[in-house]
Amino acid sequence: MERRCNVLEEGPIIEEHDSGKVAFDFQAIVGSVGYEPVGIETWTGKLFRAPTCREGVLESRRMLRGERLLLRPLASTDLRRCVKWFSDPQVIYFLGRNSPITLAEEERWFRDYERRTDEQIFAIEVAGTHVGNLGLHKIDRTHRKADVGIVIGESAYWSKGYGTEAMRIALRYAFGELGLNKVSLDVLEYNTRAIRTYEKLGFQPEGLRREDIYKDGRFVNVLRMGILAREMREDGPSHTD
Numbered sequence: 028m029e030r031r032c033n034v035l036e037e038g039p040i041i042e043e044h045d046s047g048k049v050a051f052d053f054q055a056i057v058g059s060v061g062y063e064p065v066g067i068e069t070w071t072g073k074l075f076r077a078p079t080c081r082e083g084v085l086e087s088r089r090m091l092r093g094e095r096l097l098l099r100p101l102a103s104t105d106l107r108r109c110v111k112w113f114s115d116p117q118v119i120y121f122l123g124r125n126s127p128i129t130l131a132e133e134e135r136w137f138r139d140y141e142r143r144t145d146e147q148i149f150a151i152e153v154a155g156t157h158v159g160n161l162g163l164h165k166i167d168r169t170h171r172k173a174d175v176g177i178v179i180g181e182s183a184y185w186s187k188g189y190g191t192e193a194m195r196i197a198l199r200y201a202f203g204e205l206g207l208n209k210v211s212l213d214v215l216e217y218n219t220r221a222i223r224t225y226e227k228l229g230f231q232p233e234g235l236r237r238e239d240i241y242k243d244g245r246f247v248n249v250l251r252m253g254i255l256a257r258e259m260r261e262d263g264p265s266h267t268d
Contacts, residue, residue: 091149091200093192098149101140101160105150106133108157112180121218122178123240123249151179151193158184161193163201163210172209173201191224195261198228202256209255215240216248225252229260 091098107130112118114127140146148162159179166173175197179190201207212230214221230252238246 091196093196095153096189096192096196097152098161098193098196099152101137101148101150101162103134103137105157105160106130106137109133109160109180112159112178115180115182117182118178118180120242121215121221123213123215123242125242149193149197151177151189153184153189156181158189159193161197163197163205166205166207171207172211173205173207175201175210175212186220190221191228194224194228198254198259199261202259207256209253211251211253213249213251215242216250222250222252227260228254229258230254231258 090100110128110130110133113122113124113133119125119127140148145166146162146164147166148160150157151159151161158181159177161177162175164174164176175194177190177194177197179185198210201210211233212225213236214225216235231254232250233253234251236249236251239249240247
């Protein structure tokens, strides 16, 4: 049960968390991803090799720090702000949904999310301000893969590189502490800014679901993209608490 949150900063990174499609699964995506360099190989050059995947329940209180932002666990107190974002036509345009979400729906989603062990949702904070969410969904420890979704809900923070930085931090965590080999996402074909950003991070197109979403009176194609641990492009530090 991911949330649609797959819009990348440059053209708002957005994803949702309720449609079963990562790129469009963002509400839950704002949760708790944390990175801790335990038993993780160091980054060398542009690439990173992932260690063996660890078993066990995902740690929900970990936080990830970048140069300009913090990824912290999504809290119930964040939900009203999420509802505001998902009622904003500018944000919804990049999501797999067509209508605003209600607080009751968001609260039901959050209660379900708290019981799951295959998702981690982060709130993205910039200087203490909650500006978006990022989540890892369908975390599969057997096949060492997951889906990712992100949304920058505050338009004042679009096109400033925050989505890119948040995604890079989350990928380090996924390929490092979680020991994943692959991370995938879905993105609306017309969200060209997000696609360019994903490509810069190392994501590659893997397929096109033709006319998969019906939005604003027309069918829209959905692009599937993925990145392997060895393809990760490193660019800047991050820290964990």
